[in-house]
Amino acid sequence: xxxxxxxxxxxxxxxxxxxxxxxxxxxxxxxxxxxxxxxxxxxxxxxxxxxxxxxxxxxxxxxxxxxxxxxxxxxxxxxxxxxxxxxxxxxxxxxxxxxxxxxxxxxxxxxxxxxxxxxxxxxxxxx
Numbered sequence: 001x002x003x004x005x006x007x008x009x010x011x012x013x014x015x016x017x018x019x020x021x022x023x024x025x026x027x028x029x030x031x032x033x034x035x036x037x038x039x040x041x042x043x044x045x046x047x048x049x050x051x052x053x054x055x056x057x058x059x060x061x062x063x064x065x066x067x068x069x070x071x072x073x074x075x076x077x078x079x080x081x082x083x084x085x086x087x088x089x090x091x092x093x094x095x096x097x098x099x100x101x102x103x104x105x106x107x108x109x110x111x112x113x114x115x116x117x118x119x120x121x122x123x124x125x126x127x
Contacts, residue, residue, distance in 0.1 A: 003027045005028075007033070047124055
């Protein structure tokens with residue numbers, strides 16, 4: 001299974017994803033914003049990052065940019081529901097352009113997310 005860094009400011013969404021990932025056997029580290037995520041990644045690089053885009057302190061776009069700049073091989077999945085002013089598809093397109101390997105609109109289809117994680121983990125085991 002994978003070591004996952006889960007970055008989500010909404011505690012209910014984070015708890016739901018944490019529970020789901022843990023039940024699937026993944027080792028999960030949590031962060032509630034991008035600044036915490038970058039610090040956690042630097043301290044103990046995970047196999048995979050799952051990050052929200054709209055967050056306080058440091059958003060997911062900046063987080064993806066920072067992690068990929070420092071760790072070019074980082075595997076990142078971006079999730080977003082957008083905001084009142086910006087559509088989620090635009091934000092996820094930006095995440096994709098910065099190197100996210102997969103993107104999902106909120107609410108996230110958990111089975112599709114787990115499939116994506118499994119695919120990324122299988123790819124990691126081949127390298």
